[in-house]
Amino acid sequence: MDDATPIPGIAPPRGLSSDEILSMEDLPVSMTIIGGGVIGVEMALIFLSFGVKINVVEMETRLLPFMDKSISVFIEKLLKREGRRDLYRCPSG
Numbered sequence: 001m002d003d004a005t006p007i008p009g010i011a012p013p014r015g016l017s018s019d020e021i022l023s024m025e026d027l028p029v030s031m032t033i034i035g036g037g038v039i040g041v042e043m044a045l046i047f048l049s050f051g052v053k054i055n056v057v058e059m060e061t062r063l064l065p066f067m068d069k070s071i072s073v074f075i076e077k078l079l080k081r082e083g084r085r086d087l088y089r090c091p092s093g
Contacts, residue, residue: 018043027052036063041075048082055085 018039021031027050033040036058044054056063056079063079064072 022046029053030055032057036060036065038064041079044079044084045082048079048084053083053085054079 015034021043027047030053031043031047032055033043034057036056040056040058041063044056048054058065062069062072063076
């Protein structure tokens with residue numbers, strides 16, 4: 001898919017779209033997901049369930065920043081229990 005945003009210093013020279021990630025034939029050892037919104041959290045949950053080490057990069061101070069804070073806190077605790085690590089306030093572009 002050619003509409004994924006280029007990310008300087010990343011090989012391939014752009015990130016993968018959610019469609020491309022879900023079409024991978026082999027699981028990576030680790031994955032960094034840029035964006036802690038609904039799709040990013042969904043991808044984190046999917047790949048954590050397969051044992052992939054996950055980092056989530058989010059510009060805001062919490063995951064799911066546009067949802068009710070209680071939902072965000074609940075999801076963050078759930079993901080942390082599963083071994084996910086977050087990097088907040090990290091602009092990706």
